[in-house]
Every structure is written in structure tokens, then in C-alpha cells.
Amino acid sequence: MSNIKKFFVDRESLAPALVTLFAAIFSLLAGVVLIFIVSKDPVQSTKNFLLAPFLRSYNLYYLLIVMVPITFTGLALCVVYQLRYMSLIVDASLYTGAVVATAIGTLVSLPAGIHPAVAMIASGIVGGLIGLLPAILKIRWRANELVSSLMLNYVFYFLGSFVILYYLRDRSQTILSSMPFKQTFLLPRLIPNTQLHAGFLIAAGFVVLVSIFLYRTRWGYEIRITGANPRFAMYAGIPVTSVILYAHFISGFLGGVGGAVEMSGLYRSFIWQMDPSYAWDGVIVAMLARRNPKFVPLSAAFFAYLRVGADFMSRRGDVAFEFITLLQGMIILILASDKIVNYFKERQLRKQILKNQGGVR
Amino acid sequence: MHTLIRTEKLSKIYPNGTFANKSIEFTVLEGEIHGLVGENGAGKSTLMKMLYGEEQPSAGQILIDEKPVSLASEFDAIKAGIGMVHQHFMLVPSLTAAENLVLGKEPKHPKSRTFDFETAARVTEELSKQYNLPVIAKARVADLSVSMRQKLEILKALYRGARILILDEPTAVLTPQETEELFVELKALRNHGKTIIFISHKLKEIFQLCDRVTVMRDGRMIATHKVAEIDIHQISNEMVGREVRFEVAHPPFAPGAKALEVRDLAFVDDFGIAKLKKVSFALRQNEILGVVGVDGNGQTELVEIITGAQRALAGTVRANGAEITNRSPGYIRHHGIAHIAEDRMTVGTALPASIEQNILADRYWDRKFSSATGFLKSREMSAYADTLVKEFDIRCKSAKQPVASLSGGNMQKVVVAREFTASASILIISQPTRGVDIGAIEYIHSKIMEMRGAAKAILLVSSDLQEVMALSDSLIVMHEGEIVAYFPSAASVTDKELGLYMLGIKRQSDDEIRKVLHE
Numbered sequence: 071m072s073n074i075k076k077f078f079v080d081r082e083s084l085a086p087a088l089v090t091l092f093a094a095i096f097s098l099l100a101g102v103v104l105i106f107i108v109s110k111d112p113v114q115s116t117k118n119f120l121l122a123p124f125l126r127s128y129n130l131y132y133l134l135i136v137m138v139p140i141t142f143t144g145l146a147l148c149v150v151y152q153l154r155y156m157s158l159i160v161d162a163s164l165y166t167g168a169v170v171a172t173a174i175g176t177l178v179s180l181p182a183g184i185h186p187a188v189a190m191i192a193s194g195i196v197g198g199l200i201g202l203l204p205a206i207l208k209i210r211w212r213a214n215e216l217v218s219s220l221m222l223n224y225v226f227y228f229l230g231s232f233v234i235l236y237y238l239r240d241r242s243q244t245i246l247s248s249m250p251f252k253q254t255f256l257l258p259r260l261i262p263n264t265q266l267h268a269g270f271l272i273a274a275g276f277v278v279l280v281s282i283f284l285y286r287t288r289w290g291y292e293i294r295i296t297g298a299n300p301r302f303a304m305y306a307g308i309p310v311t312s313v314i315l316y317a318h319f320i321s322g323f324l325g326g327v328g329g330a331v332e333m334s335g336l337y338r339s340f341i342w343q344m345d346p347s348y349a350w351d352g353v354i355v356a357m358l359a360r361r362n363p364k365f366v367p368l369s370a371a372f373f374a375y376l377r378v379g380a381d382f383m384s385r386r387g388d389v390a391f392e393f394i395t396l397l398q399g400m401i402i403l404i405l406a407s408d409k410i411v412n413y414f415k416e417r418q419l420r421k422q423i424l425k426n427q428g429g430v431r
Numbered sequence: 432m433h434t435l436i437r438t439e440k441l442s443k444i445y446p447n448g449t450f451a452n453k454s455i456e457f458t459v460l461e462g463e464i465h466g467l468v469g470e471n472g473a474g475k476s477t478l479m480k481m482l483y484g485e486e487q488p489s490a491g492q493i494l495i496d497e498k499p500v501s502l503a504s505e506f507d508a509i510k511a512g513i514g515m516v517h518q519h520f521m522l523v524p525s526l527t528a529a530e531n532l533v534l535g536k537e538p539k540h541p542k543s544r545t546f547d548f549e550t551a552a553r554v555t556e557e558l559s560k561q562y563n564l565p566v567i568a569k570a571r572v573a574d575l576s577v578s579m580r581q582k583l584e585i586l587k588a589l590y591r592g593a594r595i596l597i598l599d600e601p602t603a604v605l606t607p608q609e610t611e612e613l614f615v616e617l618k619a620l621r622n623h624g625k626t627i628i629f630i631s632h633k634l635k636e637i638f639q640l641c642d643r644v645t646v647m648r649d650g651r652m653i654a655t656h657k658v659a660e661i662d663i664h665q666i667s668n669e670m671v672g673r674e675v676r677f678e679v680a681h682p683p684f685a686p687g688a689k690a691l692e693v694r695d696l697a698f699v700d701d702f703g704i705a706k707l708k709k710v711s712f713a714l715r716q717n718e719i720l721g722v723v724g725v726d727g728n729g730q731t732e733l734v735e736i737i738t739g740a741q742r743a744l745a746g747t748v749r750a751n752g753a754e755i756t757n758r759s760p761g762y763i764r765h766h767g768i769a770h771i772a773e774d775r776m777t778v779g780t781a782l783p784a785s786i787e788q789n790i791l792a793d794r795y796w797d798r799k800f801s802s803a804t805g806f807l808k809s810r811e812m813s814a815y816a817d818t819l820v821k822e823f824d825i826r827c828k829s830a831k832q833p834v835a836s837l838s839g840g841n842m843q844k845v846v847v848a849r850e851f852t853a854s855a856s857i858l859i860i861s862q863p864t865r866g867v868d869i870g871a872i873e874y875i876h877s878k879i880m881e882m883r884g885a886a887k888a889i890l891l892v893s894s895d896l897q898e899v900m901a902l903s904d905s906l907i908v909m910h911e912g913e914i915v916a917y918f919p920s921a922a923s924v925t926d927k928e929l930g931l932y933m934l935g936i937k938r939q940s941d942d943e944i945r946k947v948l949h950e
Binding site: 286287288289291292294295298299301302303304305306307308309 | 772
């Protein structure tokens with residue numbers, strides 16, 4: 071029991087953990103209230119929303135598949151959030167990673183097993199280099215990394231679409247699609263006749279790797295100290311500039327691998343008609359995980375649960391799928407408002423201090 | 432004179448637990464220049480932020496003209512007649528002085544109802560003449576001098592109808608000549624019936640300018656005096672909070688070889704003020720060389736350049752023979768320099784990180800704490816941190832708790848524990864006991880003497896004159912970016928005499944000063 075407790079609140083105060091829990095529960099409750107307001111058959115809709123993964127086995131596998139890309143972006147954002155950087159460039163890293171993987175999956179011939187691995191490494195490196203851009207702009211010209219990364223996301227989205235459209239497109243298809251991937255490129259399915267693919271295990275492996283990296287290695291230590299106080303890190307002799315650079319490379323690398331895993335695991339060809347924007351989902355996942363990679367699977371599962379529930383409910387009833395964006399917004403608002411935590415902390419402190427110093431002038 | 436501002440039991444606790452103001456009873460009379468002094472972190476800024484509506488009190492209230500007011504924002508403060516001139520000016524550089532002055536309250540052209548620049552310029556010139564604060568109305572702020580920007584800030588507050596002006600360390604950015612000019616202008620404003628609150632930690636200025644002075648220390652209001660009825664020593668004692676001379680056992684002084692050598696160091700800050708002008712000295716093993724001077728005379732910049740936080744314009748720094756000028760802090764640490772930073776809250780520690788992380792931040796890469804492959808040896812790290820916590824008597828529940836949760840004294844002990852075990856041969860120590868309780872002060876002093884015994888070369892910078900005199904073997908005095916005196920024996924000089932050098936009244940001959948190079 072104490073081990074379980076240690077796992078969850080280890081070295082951190084209880085307050086943020088409680089706020090996180092509150093955000094999750096509150097969003098679910100708010101969802102139910104919304105359903106009761108808009109639905110003609112609220113009981114059935116609520117049941118579909120909350121119990122979707124348990125009503126159909128298809129939904130359960132769907133949930134696990136949804137978790138894969140947002141686990142990658144969630145991990146990527148954990149790394150930059152540890153630095154207290156706000157770069158969202160992982161979106162471009164993932165999309166471009168998927169394009170690079172498509173090129174390797176369609177144009178290159180390699181043996182099975184090695185083929186997707188090569189694609190993941192190549193996508194990871196390209197994603198990592200893209201991840202560096204906002205950091206370089208910030209270090210060199212003090213450009214705000216949030217703004218520059220959002221802008222660059224468009225640049226790389228259109229660049230990627232251009233490559234698919236002009237070099238990799240399957241002209242025999244009426245919809246936009248790349249040529250089909252070679253058989254050697256495809257990841258095996260974990261359970262036959264479902265879409266659950268080996269990418270799920272790869273994502274799980276990266277959760278372990280990133281946790282170890284951030285909390286058990288020198289480089290993770292440097293990232294955490296630099297995030298806690300960059301001036302202190304500089305003063306203590308930590309090479310702050312290179313810390314910022316490799317953290318962003320790793321973040322982008324995770325995005326790139328995520329893109330390659332999606333391609334080789336879930337798809338038979340590149341068929342994204344628009345940017346899937348997994349970075350935004352990653353923001354919520356990383357925030358719910360309080361930028362600690364070991365909580366990413368949990369928060370990704372919760373997020374996927376909301377999404378699968380909303381999807382199932384919208385197909386079976388009269389509540390639109392977009393209702394999930396309301397819940398996401400609420401989660402972000404609650405998590406982002408430090409003031410809620412501060413309010414409780416301050417109130418408690420004030421009581422304590424004013425009581426203790428009652429006699430002092 | 433009637434009471435213009437009064438605070439009743441005003442307290443402020445920040446969400447991070449800092450108890451910045453404790454039951455402050457602060458009174459300002461109409462038509463006076465009221466000085467507010469205290470060391471960094473004494474709570475001056477917090478008090479002023481509450482008066483200007485930028486922060487909300489946790490308890491207590493503010494009265495203006497003996498009527499309780501609620502100042503929820505800057506707008507309320509301006510409405511109540513309070514204006515503030517921040518240390519960092521709140522001006523738009525690309526707009527003209529006149530446009531900045533009227534910003535938010537612009538005159539409209541009678542016909543077109545659009546912004547009337549000519550009227551704005553005329554208003555600016557009139558106001559400038561009326562209060563004798565010269566600014567160029569039609570010049571862009573980016574082209575104005577720092578002192579003129581400051582005058583524009585004052586005019587801006589007056590334009591908005593301020594009766595009370597709060598000036599937050601206005602002289603920090605000015606040259607001595609500009610400072611004198613400002614003082615004349617502020618006195619004229621007082622004669623116009625304005626009330627001025629003047630924040631400073633330069634006591635000399637308080638005596639030149641103010642009618643009354645309030646001293647703050649450690650979040651409390653210590654006392655308010657009429658300036659005419661008090662001397663500089665009493666105020667400085669009240670600021671620091673102790674009158675007792677430090678009793679430190681001094682073993683005989685036997686300096687060793689030269690460890691740190693600084694030559695012709697020059698530095699100019701962002702405002703174009705020369706903060707260091709050809710500073711040269713040498714520091715030897717077994718020596719504590721004290722740096723004496725009124726705050727802001729180049730001591731901070733000197734330390735920052737030696738430790739790599741700032742780049743010198745010219746000059747060289749050598750540590751144990753190796754050139755370290757303008758190298759990174761990491762490089763400099765590798766060459767045997769440890770550093771207690773003057774501001775432990777923003778530089779010396781990472782507040783949200785644990786005691787353990789703070790202690791290991793300069794040696795986590797050592798093979799003792801991380802393997803050749805880069806994995807941290809967490810067991811060794813915590814064992815090591817626990818040993819230092821015990822050895823340096825850091826009062827905490829565990830080495831895993833964040834540094835932010837410690838008291839000032841224990842926070843400083845974390846810094847001391849790291850720097851004094853850094854296996855460096857040179858220690859640069861800045862303000863080692865600022866804002867620290869008496870118990871911790873004695874402890875830190877005994878540790879510094881221990882380091883001297885261990886053949887370290889120590890440069891000690893402190894604005895606490897008593898402290899420098901008690902600990903140092905020899906002294907240099909800094910004034911306006913220059914070394915103006917060198918005393919080979921700290922014991923043979925009095926604080927009165929040092930004071931004359933600190934204020935720039937006396938200055939040794941160049942030959943006497945050059946002796947500090949030990950050539």
C-alpha cells in the first residue's frame with residue numbers, strides 16, 4: 071500500500087495530485103450533465119459514454135489503439151515541460167515522421183522487422199531535428215517557442231502534404247492516399263482480427279525509456295535542474311544551452327517515432343487527409359501526467375476513454391462527438407489554473423501563520 | 432501636517448509561503464519626502480506593490496486621508512492619487528515622450544475626435560515646465576537618456592493627478608550627477624505640495640534627500656525616524672538588526688601563493704554606465720580579502736565576471752595560472768572556483784528542486800554519483816546529501832524536500848554546504864549572511880574561517896561592514912567601479928576611516944593601491 075502511495079505522490083505535494091484527480095472526475099460529471107441537457111435519451115447516452123469500452127470488445131481495442139500516438143506526443147511534451155518550455159513542435163515532428171516513414175515504407179525494400187525499425191529511426195531523427203528549430207530560434211533570437219512552433223507546424227504540415235501529393239501518391243485512388251506500404255513494413259497485430267498492433271508495445275517501451283532517461287540519468291537530471299531554475303543551472307556549471315537543445319531533439323525524436331509507428335502499425339498506406347494534431351491531445355496527456363512520463367499511460371488511457379466513449383455515444387445517439395472538446399477544455403482550464411492550488415495553499419498558510427504570530431506586533 | 436497614508440496591521444503572504452510583510456504600521460505625512468530602507472528581501476517592494484494596487488493584502492488595511500480604501504488594481508491607486516515610478520520603466524520606446532505621457536488619457540481633437548498630437552505635446556511641455564522636469568516632448572522615448580525617461584515617468588504620474596509619488600530605487604540607473612539633479616527636482620516637487628516615497632538602500636541618499644525614514648527588516652517595520660534626529664550608524668544597525676561586533680577567532684595570517692589574479696577589468700552595463708574601471712588585484716592562499724563598498728559600486732559585477740555570469744569588456748582573470756576570462760561558469764568551476772551567489776533565491780538555489788538536487792548540482796557528473804554510461808547512482812547521491820545535511824546542520828525533515836520549504840538560514844546552509852565541499856581552491860563569497868538569523872550567521876562565519884585554515888583563497892564581498900572587517904585579513908575598498916584603497920591588514924583600520932573611502936571622500940595613491948597585486 072505504501073508503495074502504491076509512493077508511486078503516485080512520491081516527492082511531490084499532494085495538492086497537484088488532488089487537483090488532477092478533481093479535473094478528471096469533474097470533466098466526467100460535467101459530461102454527464104451535458105448529456106442530460108442535450109440528449110433525448112440521456113440514460114442510454116450516458117451509459118454509452120461511460121461504459122463504451124466494456125459494452126463492445128471492439129471499443130476496448132479501439133481505446134488501446136487511440137492511446138498509442140497520444141502516448142508518444144504526451145511523452146514528448148513531458149520532456150519539454152520538464153524544461154518549462156512550451157514548444158508544440160512535436161506536431162510537426164509526428165506528421166513529418168509519418169511522411170518519412172511512408173517514403174521508407176513504400177520506396178525502400180528491406181527485410182521484415184528491420185524495415186519498420188529503420189523507418190522509426192529515420193523518422194525519429196528527422197522529427198528530432200525539427201524539434202530543435204523552436205529551441206534554436208529561442209536561444210538565438212529569443213523568439214517565443216510556443217508561437218514559433220505553432221507557425222512551424224503549418225510549414226511542415228504543408229511540406230509533408232506536398233511530398234505525399236507529388237512523390238508518394240497512389241494515382242489509381244480517387245481519395246488522397248500514398249502508394250500501399252510494402253508487406254515487410256507492417257507491424258504485426260497483437261491479437262488476430264483486431265487492429266491492436268505491436269506499436270502498443272513499442273509505446274509502452276518508450277514510457278519506460280523516457281522515465282529512466284528523465285529520472286535516472288545525468289541528462290535527465292540536467293533537464294530537471296535547468297527547468298527548476300535556469301539561472302541556477304548556469305551558475306552551477308550545467309551547460310544550459312546544450313541541455314535545451316538535446317531535450318528538444320529527444321522530444322521531436324519521440325514525435326517522429328510516433329508518426330512512424332502509426333503508419334506501420336495502424337495503416338496500409340498514408341491516408342491522413344489533414345493534420346491529426348496529436349500534439350494538442352499530448353498537451354492534455356502531459357498535463358494530466360504532471361509532466362512525469364510514468365503517469366503518461368494512465369492519462370493517455372483516460373483521454374482515450376473519453377474519446378472512445380464520446381465516439382460510441384455519438385454513433386448510437388443524438389449527442390455530437392464534438393462534445394468531447396468541451397470536456398477537454400474543462401480539463402485544461404482546471405489544470406492550468408494554478409490559482410486553484412494556490413488559493414487552498416494560501417488560505418491554509420495564512421491561517422497557520424497568523425495564528426502562530428498572534429502575539430507579535 | 433496631516434497623515435496622508437496609513438496602513439493598519441498590513442500583512443502579505445505569497446502563495447509560495449513567503450511572509451513578505453508582517454503587520455506593517457506605515458505612516459506617510461502630506462508634503463514630505465519619506466525614505467524607505469531595508470536590505471534586499473526586507474519587504475519594501477511588497478509594501479509598495481500593495482499601496483499601488485499590484486498586490487492584495489492578506490490581512491490589514493490601507494487608509495488614505497484616514498479613510499479605508501481598497502486598491503484592487505493600479506487604476507484604483509491612480510484614482511486615489513498614488514503614482515509609481517518603477518525601477519524598470521513602463522514606457523513604449525517607439526512612441527514619443529508626449530504620446531507616452533498621455534497614453535490612456537489622450538486629448539481628442541475638438542473636430543475630428545481623433546488623437547490630437549499637438550495638444551499632447553503642448554501639455555507635456557507645460558507640465559515639464561511647471562514641475563521643472565525637462566523632457567523633449569516630440570522625441571521618441573528610445574532616443575531619450577535614461578534620466579530623461581525617468582523624468583517622463585514622474586510627469587506621467589503627475590499628469591494622471593498623482594499627489595503621492597512612489598519611486599522604487601530611482602538612483603540605481605543614474606550617474607552621480609544625474610542623481611544630484613533628480614534630488615533637486617524631487618525637493619522642488621515637495622515644495623509644490625507633492626508627497627514622495629523614496630525607496631533606496633543607499634543610506635547616503637536618504638540623508639541627502641528625505642525628511643523622515645522608515646526602516647524595514649525581515650518583513651517587519653522596525654522604526655520611523657526624523658532624518659535630522661538620527662545618524663547613519665543607527666539606521667544601518669536597524670537595517671541589519673544587530674549592534675554586536677562579531678567575535679571571530681583569527682589565527683595568525685600567513686598568506687601563501689597567488690591563487691586568483693584580476694587585471695584591468697572593465698565593464699559597462701546596459702544603461703551605459705561604467706560599473707568597473709580597470710580593477711586589478713591578487714588574492715593569495717590562506718587569505719580572506721574583503722571587498723568593502725556601498726552597494727552598487729561594482730562589487731556585484733566584479734563577482735559576476737570572475738564567476739562567468741557576466742562578460743568583461745576588457746581585462747583578464749586568472750585562476751591558479753589558468754586564464755578564465757569570459758569562460759562559462761562550468762569551465763570556471765572546473766578550474767577551482769566555488770561561488771556563494773549574493774542572491775540565493777534566484778541564483779544560488781533552485782527553489783522547487785530538492786535539497787539533494789541542489790547540493791549535487793555541480794558534481795552529479797562525478798563518477799561517485801553517475802556511472803560512465805550516464806546512469807545516476809541514486810543511493811550514493813542520497814547518502815551523500817544526508818551526510819552534508821548532517822555535517823552542515825541543515826534543519827529539515829529530509830534531503831528530499833524542496834529548498835523552497837526551508838528558512839532563509841537553512842537555505843543558505845544548503846548553498847554553503849555545496850560550495851564549501853566543492854574541492855575548489857578559490858572561494859568567491861557574496862553576502863554570505865544576508866537575511867540570515869544570528870545562529871546561522873555564527874555557523875557560516877566559523878565555516879569561512881575553517882576554509883581559510885584549509886589553505887583556500889577567499890574573496891569576501893558583503894554590504895555588512897562589521898562582517899567584512901571581522902572576517903577579513905586584508906581589505907580593498909570600491910567606489911564607483913574602482914579600487915580606491917588597499918589595507919594589507921584589516922585589523923589596523925577603523926570603520927570610520929573606511930567610510931571616508933567608501934563615500935569617495937578619500938583615495939589612496941596609485942602606488943599604495945597597486946600593492947594589492949603583490950608583485
